[in-house]
Amino acid sequence: MADASGFGLGHAVVLLAAGVIAVPLFRRLGLGSVLGYLAAGLLIGPFGLKLFDDPETLLHIAELGVVLFLFVIGLEMRPRKLWKMRRQIFGLGAAQVLTCGALLTLIGMTAGLSPAVAAVGAMGFVLSSTAVIMQMLEEEGETATPEGQRAIAILLLEDLAIVPLLALVALWAVVNGRAEASTTPLWMDLGIALGALAALIAAGRWLLDPFFGLIARAGAREVLTAAALLVVLGSALFMQAAGLSMAMGAFLAGVLLSESNFRHQLEADIEPFRGLLLGLFFLSVGMSLNLATVVAEWRLVLGGVIAFMVVKAAGIYGIARIAGSTHRDAIHRAALFAQGGEFAFVLYAAALGVGLFDARVGAIMSAVVILSMALTPLVLIVSNRMRRAAPVSLDGIDAASDLHGRVLVIGFGRFAQVVSQTLLARRVKLALIETDVDMIRAAGNFGFKIHYGDGTRLDVLHASGAATAEAILVCVDKPEAADRIVELCRSEFPLAKLYVRAFDRGHSLRLIKAGVEFQIRELFESALVFGHEVLTGLGFDEDQARDAVDDVRERDEQRVELELVGGLEAGRKMLRGNMTTPEPEPFFPPPKGEAA
Numbered sequence: 001m002a003d004a005s006g007f008g009l010g011h012a013v014v015l016l017a018a019g020v021i022a023v024p025l026f027r028r029l030g031l032g033s034v035l036g037y038l039a040a041g042l043l044i045g046p047f048g049l050k051l052f053d054d055p056e057t058l059l060h061i062a063e064l065g066v067v068l069f070l071f072v073i074g075l076e077m078r079p080r081k082l083w084k085m086r087r088q089i090f091g092l093g094a095a096q097v098l099t100c101g102a103l104l105t106l107i108g109m110t111a112g113l114s115p116a117v118a119a120v121g122a123m124g125f126v127l128s129s130t131a132v133i134m135q136m137l138e139e140e141g142e143t144a145t146p147e148g149q150r151a152i153a154i155l156l157l158e159d160l161a162i163v164p165l166l167a168l169v170a171l172w173a174v175v176n177g178r179a180e181a182s183t184t185p186l187w188m189d190l191g192i193a194l195g196a197l198a199a200l201i202a203a204g205r206w207l208l209d210p211f212f213g214l215i216a217r218a219g220a221r222e223v224l225t226a227a228a229l230l231v232v233l234g235s236a237l238f239m240q241a242a243g244l245s246m247a248m249g250a251f252l253a254g255v256l257l258s259e260s261n262f263r264h265q266l267e268a269d270i271e272p273f274r275g276l277l278l279g280l281f282f283l284s285v286g287m288s289l290n291l292a293t294v295v296a297e298w299r300l301v302l303g304g305v306i307a308f309m310v311v312k313a314a315g316i317y318g319i320a321r322i323a324g325s326t327h328r329d330a331i332h333r334a335a336l337f338a339q340g341g342e343f344a345f346v347l348y349a350a351a352l353g354v355g356l357f358d359a360r361v362g363a364i365m366s367a368v369v370i371l372s373m374a375l376t377p378l379v380l381i382v383s384n385r386m387r388r389a390a391p392v393s394l395d396g397i398d399a400a401s402d403l404h405g406r407v408l409v410i411g412f413g414r415f416a417q418v419v420s421q422t423l424l425a426r427r428v429k430l431a432l433i434e435t436d437v438d439m440i441r442a443a444g445n446f447g448f449k450i451h452y453g454d455g456t457r458l459d460v461l462h463a464s465g466a467a468t469a470e471a472i473l474v475c476v477d478k479p480e481a482a483d484r485i486v487e488l489c490r491s492e493f494p495l496a497k498l499y500v501r502a503f504d505r506g507h508s509l510r511l512i513k514a515g516v517e518f519q520i521r522e523l524f525e526s527a528l529v530f531g532h533e534v535l536t537g538l539g540f541d542e543d544q545a546r547d548a549v550d551d552v553r554e555r556d557e558q559r560v561e562l563e564l565v566g567g568l569e570a571g572r573k574m575l576r577g578n579m580t581t582p583e584p585e586p587f588f589p590p591p592k593g594e595a596a
Helices: 009-028 033-044 055-075 079-084 086-110 115-126 130-140 146-175 186-206 208-217 221-241 246-256 263-287 291-296 298-322 327-337 342-353 359-386 414-425 437-444 458-463 479-492 505-514 524-537 542-566 568-574
Strands: 407-410 430-434 471-474 497-502 518-521
Touching: 009 033, 009 263, 033 130, 033 263, 033 359, 055 221, 055 246, 055 263, 079 086, 079 246, 086 115, 086 146, 086 298, 115 146, 115 298, 115 342, 115 359, 130 146, 130 263, 130 327, 130 359, 146 327, 146 342, 186 208, 186 221, 186 246, 208 221, 221 246, 221 263, 263 359, 291 298, 291 359, 298 327, 298 359, 327 359, 342 359, 407 414, 414 430, 430 437, 458 479, 471 479, 479 497, 479 505, 497 505, 505 518, 505 542, 505 568, 518 524, 524 542, 542 568
Parallel strands: 407 430, 407 471, 471 497, 497 518
Antiparallel strands: none
């Protein structure tokens, strides 16, 4: 049954089914969830299976997903951290927006558009998609990296830029006699926006924490969730009423609550809504792609997508390099920001409303933006595959060559650092090699001479003295690398004793089968010591704690013996669980005097 807006339970089921089917499929294909949502939206929309005929209404609802996403990001941004980013926001962000805006305006004018139409079309495309970029950063695990933080700073500036851009459209309407009588002057719009920002910051500083404290004391979990949604959506609506973006309001609310005692609770409460609504946003964007316009104007649409994305990417790359980014990071940022975004729809609608755009130009520009958003995951995939690993700088670092040590240590992370202390205490001569140049430099500050060398290469092992070493200690992090080193050493240096750090049980079993002298799971002994201390802290005496640890060690040895023969599942019976297994009982008790 549908409501007045035309949406009913059946539509909700279709939306959920589209996401559930498309997203896992596209992620399995390595194309990412964003492209999956967009493709699913195109399939079920008015230009596909026609299951929906009003994607714009759905898009307005789904924008709440972007709002909640920015709120969660804001929770991770403490005010001091945001203040430290001010140069990136107003320096790097402004430089990128202005440079790309100028370049794309020239492209539009070259295509025959008037300067005003070209400028608005260009600036709409310059405002990259916050939803797409944040989703891609999250999927790549780069949100908290320096490059991810720079991306967020640029997005914040772009969110702020929508205000003066809308004001410029209104100014064009005034100059050309297209403005309504109620149009407010530019200075008033800016004043209202700044006043709203100040009011929201003041409310967040002095009202939000006491408000949530009052709600928490009521003891109703669902009310706290409702209060979190109220604050996020209320802040977003307040900012929208002042002429700013809803995303900006939600982000500021998150920043203001980032130092609250309720931060983690709020994040947990918002997360389910955020994920669902953000997926709905991408679905609705896919539905909004007007295939009729794409087919009828395919030359302009295709040319616009290619020209705008290539020129914008070139501008972003140039600004990034001027700002000091590496070639690798600049390429990645250019690929990430090369698309248009959701704010383009707002700007184009305003331009259409005052007569700056006609219906044809508005449809073509919107199609260009939507297609660019759909292409972003593919562009990133190509970019990531083309990006070469950054060359390692060995300035001040010596490569392994003609080393001689009684013991060769391969890998010098936390594990090897502790191991080395026992050997150095008895003045055992060590040859140390490592591939992490930052670790080599850091260890040098503490009196260690470590050479650069990859222990998985036979020539490096020879250069590191493996042929004359009495013992070789394999202390690398990756089990695959450790297996390769063990294989090489067993084949080429059979006289050397192998002592290997194991990653887990499976790795430990492989090492035993490979015939190493000694292997130890990196966390096993420390976990036993930890358990011993917990038992004594709970009141068990020293003998009881020691017996328990000895019992665990003995059972583990027996488990390993069983697993070497029958695989990992063979030793399950030696592992204690916290679930009580019920003993089977007969249906009828045996008569007295008879054995059961």
